[in-house]
Amino acid sequence: MASLYDRFVLPRLLRCACSAPPMMKQRAKIVPQAHGRVLELGIGMGLNLAFYDPGKVSEVIGVDPAPELRAVARAAPRDPALNVRVDDGTAENLPFEAASFDCVVCTFTLCSVQAPARALAEARRVLKPDGRLFFCEHGLAPDAGVATWQRRIEPIWKRMAGGCHLTRPVTSAIAAAGFRISRQDSMYLPGTPRFAGWNEWGEAAPA
Template structure:
């Protein structure tokens, strides 16, 4: 039953939750800043594709482990005027050379990777020295009362939401991976439960 849930229900759940207006509002704050050759982590679904600026981006590579979400991504890529190449893969083992991307983009992805630190290490590896990491991620809330509920809900939420964690740090984890946070904003998304609504977004550099 778990396999059927992960294969058929989780992609639809992710597609629905990750394209709600408050989420898309945050995506729109970071995606248009991408430039040059871009790598998108967790690109399945294609929710970001229409937000790229075709005057700034030359191409977009992407990886995602979900065949169902990849199918959606391929459909979405056909409607945009940017070269897209979205392939099966995981953020912890990127099939790209060192220092090969101008921008790495991660949006609502670090919550569900198997190894957050390894995924960020790989992002750093494939970025050019002058490149930048653009991020928009939900995670551990700073308010003790909210964090308490996140810890309570997370074990069940991970099983329902394809491994999505509620208690992972965002900016702190990026900094710990060797990035310098150049710009950052944060806050609770409107019309979202606070235990799922804390979001941090911005730009980091090597």
């Protein structure tokens, strides 16, 4: 059972952090590229829904294990023409048939899943052979000094931020899960502490 902190405090903290302008700008770079039948891993509060193009997307199915966040996602702003379904589920055990999605969208999710390699394997399983994974994630910084601080801060950060990790690799983990990276960019997000601000985003396809 979720604690009072998880039920009432954490969603408010996540809303403030995840809807910050630098993060919303990153979402806007990735989400509009999705097309066809789309699966969103860790839909959270539905902050991506406003960026989907209903002219390109037939359906968005989002999964998240937190009932408090799913309730927020179902009421999140989006184009009224967008077909959206929000399901209970985890990225590591997706209740969908293989090769059943045109795109998978994963934004600021791999930091907090229990098993990122398993989540990526599941994303690859449910994608069609010509499908696309669109990702935007924060993770392990390339600068040794920043990475040192990430490792120092991570234990307390995880407890405060709903299991969010600071030191998980992003693009290399996606490639290791059997994806071919077709486009990738990275930077420190402006206006964000460097220990939490290293961001990698791009597009990948099943190898």
